Amino acid sequence: MPSRQTPSLRLRRTVAAALIPLLLATPLAPAFAQPAGLPDLGEMSAQDLSPLLEQRLGRAIMVESRRDPAYIDDLDLRAYLNRIAQKLVAYAPGGGIDIEVFPVRDGSVNAFAMPGGFIGVNAGLVTSTRTESELAGVVAHEIGHVVQRHIARGLSAQKDTMVIMLASLLAALAASQAGGQGPEAALVIGQAMAVDSQMTFSRAAEREADRTGFSMLQGAGFDPAGMVSFFGRMAQMSSLNEGTGQVFARSHPLSLERMSDMQNRARELSASHYVDSIDYLYVRAKLRVLQADGVNALLEAIRALGYQAEESKGTARSAAFYGAAVGWVLRKDAAQAQAAYAKATAGGVEHPMLARLGVEIALLENRPDDAVKLAQAAHARWPDQHSLGLAVAQSLQRANRHEEAIVELNKLASAWSDEPRIYQMLADSHAKLRHLIPEKRNLAEYYRRVGALPAAVEVLQQARIASKDFYEQSSIDAALTDVKREVDDERELLQQFRKN
Ligand SMILES: [Zn+2]
Numbered sequence: 223m224p225s226r227q228t229p230s231l232r233l234r235r236t237v238a239a240a241l242i243p244l245l246l247a248t249p250l251a252p253a254f255a256q257p258a259g260l261p262d263l264g265e266m267s268a269q270d271l272s273p274l275l276e277q278r279l280g281r282a283i284m285v286e287s288r289r290d291p292a293y294i295d296d297l298d299l300r301a302y303l304n305r306i307a308q309k310l311v312a313y314a315p316g317g318g319i320d321i322e323v324f325p326v327r328d329g330s331v332n333a334f335a336m337p338g339g340f341i342g343v344n345a346g347l348v349t350s351t352r353t354e355s356e357l358a359g360v361v362a363h364e365i366g367h368v369v370q371r372h373i374a375r376g377l378s379a380q381k382d383t384m385v386i387m388l389a390s391l392l393a394a395l396a397a398s399q400a401g402g403q404g405p406e407a408a409l410v411i412g413q414a415m416a417v418d419s420q421m422t423f424s425r426a427a428e429r430e431a432d433r434t435g436f437s438m439l440q441g442a443g444f445d446p447a448g449m450v451s452f453f454g455r456m457a458q459m460s461s462l463n464e465g466t467g468q469v470f471a472r473s474h475p476l477s478l479e480r481m482s483d484m485q486n487r488a489r490e491l492s493a494s495h496y497v498d499s500i501d502y503l504y505v506r507a508k509l510r511v512l513q514a515d516g517v518n519a520l521l522e523a524i525r526a527l528g529y530q531a532e533e534s535k536g537t538a539r540s541a542a543f544y545g546a547a548v549g550w551v552l553r554k555d556a557a558q559a560q561a562a563y564a565k566a567t568a569g570g571v572e573h574p575m576l577a578r579l580g581v582e583i584a585l586l587e588n589r590p591d592d593a594v595k596l597a598q599a600a601h602a603r604w605p606d607q608h609s610l611g612l613a614v615a616q617s618l619q620r621a622n623r624h625e626e627a628i629v630e631l632n633k634l635a636s637a638w639s640d641e642p643r644i645y646q647m648l649a650d651s652h653a654k655l656r657h658l659i660p661e662k663r664n665l666a667e668y669y670r671r672v673g674a675l676p677a678a679v680e681v682l683q684q685a686r687i688a689s690k691d692f693y694e695q696s697s698i699d700a701a702l703t704d705v706k707r708e709v710d711d712e713r714e715l716l717q718q719f720r721k722n
Pocket residue numbers: 363367423428431473474475
């Protein structure tokens with residue numbers, strides 16, 4: 223377990239602290255440039271943030287977050303965390319809330335809710351959980367803050383921090399309005415985290431999040447004692463001044479009263495016999511290497527997983543070797559990766575994440591046609607796993623088989639239309655085949671899905687100019703009208719906010 227903040231994180235925090243005033247002064251956000259703008263925001267923060275505006279703010283932050291190096295763009299990890307979240311949300315009071323969980327490349331123990339139901343979960347948090355119910359317990363607590371709309375209601379102990387947070391979030395929205403392609407905004411996750419770590423929720427809010435989280439955890443069938451044991455360990459570490467739990471404990475204050483409240487609730491329930499899913503073991507092992515900051519930390523993580531594997535049996539053993547193999551792929555050491563992979567799959571152990579890794583190793587060994595075969599076999603075995611479909615397309619692209627890649631990607635798009643990466647890959651393959659218009663149109667679809675609307679307008683206009691076909695032109699015009707309407711909606715929303 224890591225016991226200190228990584229240097230890059232400390233740096234990121236410092237940068238983030240400097241970024242907030244910077245963003246306030248950015249020319250992209252003229253309405254917030256002068257300090258005189260702040261009292262207005264102060265008044266605004268006293269009111270409720272409307273759900274629509276909250277969602278737009280959240281989306282704007284996510285546009286930038288996805289470009290942050292701290293954002294772990296791993297389909298298996300994202301899918302796993304969101305499966306847990308969906309199980310919990312099914313038991314949310316009132317129901318019908320949108321939650322999106324994403325993993326963050328950071329070794330410190332932290333999770334944070336942002337406006338609009340976006341929840342970041344640090345790698346360090348996942349790897350410091352001992353059971354899946356502990357992980358679900360933290361996610362449930364964060365969903366509790368979302369369900370109770372604590373950010374929007376400004377239930378912070380320090381109103382000033384809330385004001386700064388809203389101001390910087392608005393700057394993010396303004397930046398995405400202006401195209402959102404500037405390099406200055408790429409550290410937004412660090413910023414959101416820094417703000418989150420300064421924003422202490424009130425005791426009442428913490429209690430509400432606990433209670434809501436607890437009932438979801440129980441409803442979804444996880445062991446409610448997981449929440450108690452994890453928060454208990456955080457409280458202990460924080461009282462011992464150990465770095466790991468500090469950040470989380472600061473933004474979610476753990477009072478004695480809170481702990482005993484949780485303990486009482488857990489005691490009232492009969493013992494749960496929840497068994498950790500196999501996915502949890504593979505996910506935790508992967509994050510163990512992804513959270514490593516620098517070569518030495520990575521080699522240390524690989525070594526530790528190797529020892530752990532030797533001491534374990536069955537799936538736990540396979541998962542630890544899997545983690546080591548992922549580490550060797552990151553080091554681009556195909557021979558070591560292959561050796562660890564062979565141990566992970568020994569005795570015929572099967573898992574979609576293992577299969578996907580096999581494809582990656584074949585690509586690392588520069589055997590793209592073999593990678594295609596492996597990916598196709600795995601996708602046939604687990605047809606519901608979209609990430610394996612994407613592995614097929616990726617391998618086809620690496621093998622320069624772009625026509626086939628396009629067929630595969632179009633199939634994926636019809637089953638999974640909201641995944642931005644599909645359209646990015648379609649644009650790449652069309653570009654390789656010099657299909658100019660389809661390239662631009664897919665690029666526009668990609669930009670739309672990541673919320674970079676002005677960029678979408680721009681490429682559609684380029685497509686419109688290049689097109690010689692009447693029917694194609696009218697279809698591009700229709701798409702342009704749609705995107706422009708979305709741009710206008712956002713601008714109107716922003717202006718409404720400025721008037722307040
Ligand atoms: Zn909390």
